[in-house]
Amino acid sequence: MIKVLIVDDHEVVRQGLRFVLDQEEGIEVVGECPDGGRALAAVRALRPSVMLLDMVMPGMDGLEVLRRLGPDRPAVIVLTSFQEDERVVAAVRLGALSYLPKTTAVDRVVEAVRAAARGGSVLEPGIAALLVRQVRRGERRSRLDALTPREREVLTALAKGRSNGEIARSLSLGKETVKTHVSSILAKLGVADRTQAAIVGLQQGLVPLDEALLEADGSQE
Amino acid sequence: MIKVLIVDDHEVVRQGLRFVLDQEEGIEVVGECPDGGRALAAVRALRPSVMLLDMVMPGMDGLEVLRRLGPDRPAVIVLTSFQEDERVVAAVRLGALSYLPKTTAVDRVVEAVRAAARGGSVLEPGIAALLVRQVRRGERRSRLDALTPREREVLTALAKGRSNGEIARSLSLGKETVKTHVSSILAKLGVADRTQAAIVGLQQGLVPLDEALLEADGSQE
DNA sequence: GAGGCCCTCCCCCCGCGGAGGGAGGGGAAA
């Protein structure tokens, strides 16, 4: 009997998955969680053999759950709404066996669950292509690794569309310091100006695209 | 009998919604579509009274479906994975009655369907707050349609990380002209500088994120 | 024809952003 834990903040999705999986022989859904914190607790309490994990969740997200899973973890299948390049790679690095977009046909999900129970992977062709592309693009990522922690912080703020002055205030720095950081960021990334740097930051997922400008003007209201 | 059409590219979601709605009295799911094109056809063929519509879909997305719906449209409930400010406002403008995040409890969805059949709305508190905030803010982002064709071209180049000089060359313009366009773009979008404008352009999909810098530095490396 | 918007280019003004170089304190590794 394969014991499955479903982790997703969307109740409809949980219901749908449970509905599908419960119809399968040899598969039992032992629990559902709407967020990462409860997922970790449920893993300890229920000892599922397979976990279906959503990436995008309020509070603790899927990546963080993967990071915090102990050594005797269940087999993890990441099931997410959209294909974000870096998240795929990050999830795979953190030990996810399969990474499926939610557009996947339900029988592929079942297949992935059975495979995961045996330690196997099911990769959608699109995801596989993403992985390949990402690996090929590796040099660009390594440039981002060259950034110091502080610089990465500054780049994050930069990718949100903030000016040097705003960044200085939000990090409690002098604006000259920010300028220093920005200059070395531009040099290390090999880009010409802050706009290009912001684009790199967004591409690398330092800031999810849809959150980019939100707090830029949300903070003062 | 309320005839419901479900439009979502995620099979799990469709299954979940159908499962939930089919258990309700007086509600009948008359069809499911995985994309916008088929949704429009299904609306004409099946004449549903309520449509549950996902925003994020391959091919024709939810907003486009809303735009193309004829005058005797079904009541539309937008059901989406995440709360993007502009999309909420845009969807409401285009006639969506309710806008629910997929995190919504299933009974709220049922409630929204029944309300929609009567022409009523069900708004999550979070979404309502978003609408209010957006309206108070003077509507910014959704005003991308306010841009002239030329301005949209410039914004596209901007979102690729190009400087005014580069844009001028690529469009065969004087750089003063580009500056004029950039200024009115900033004004119309209500943003402070070119970086923020670029982010808006990327968010609106004028340029796919992973294509943003490609030709910008691809030419010199 | 008059008014409207769009596209094009021009002007002045100036402040932010980015280059380049210098400097001191601190932490980690040799």
Place this chain on the structure above:
DNA sequence: TTTCCCCTCCCTCCGCGGGGGGAGGGCCTC
């Protein structure tokens, strides 16, 4: 300890970007 990097801040210099005007021609609409 010495060395090296990181973080912090300071300086000068200047060019690009952006604000605020103005202006002419083209096109469409009233």
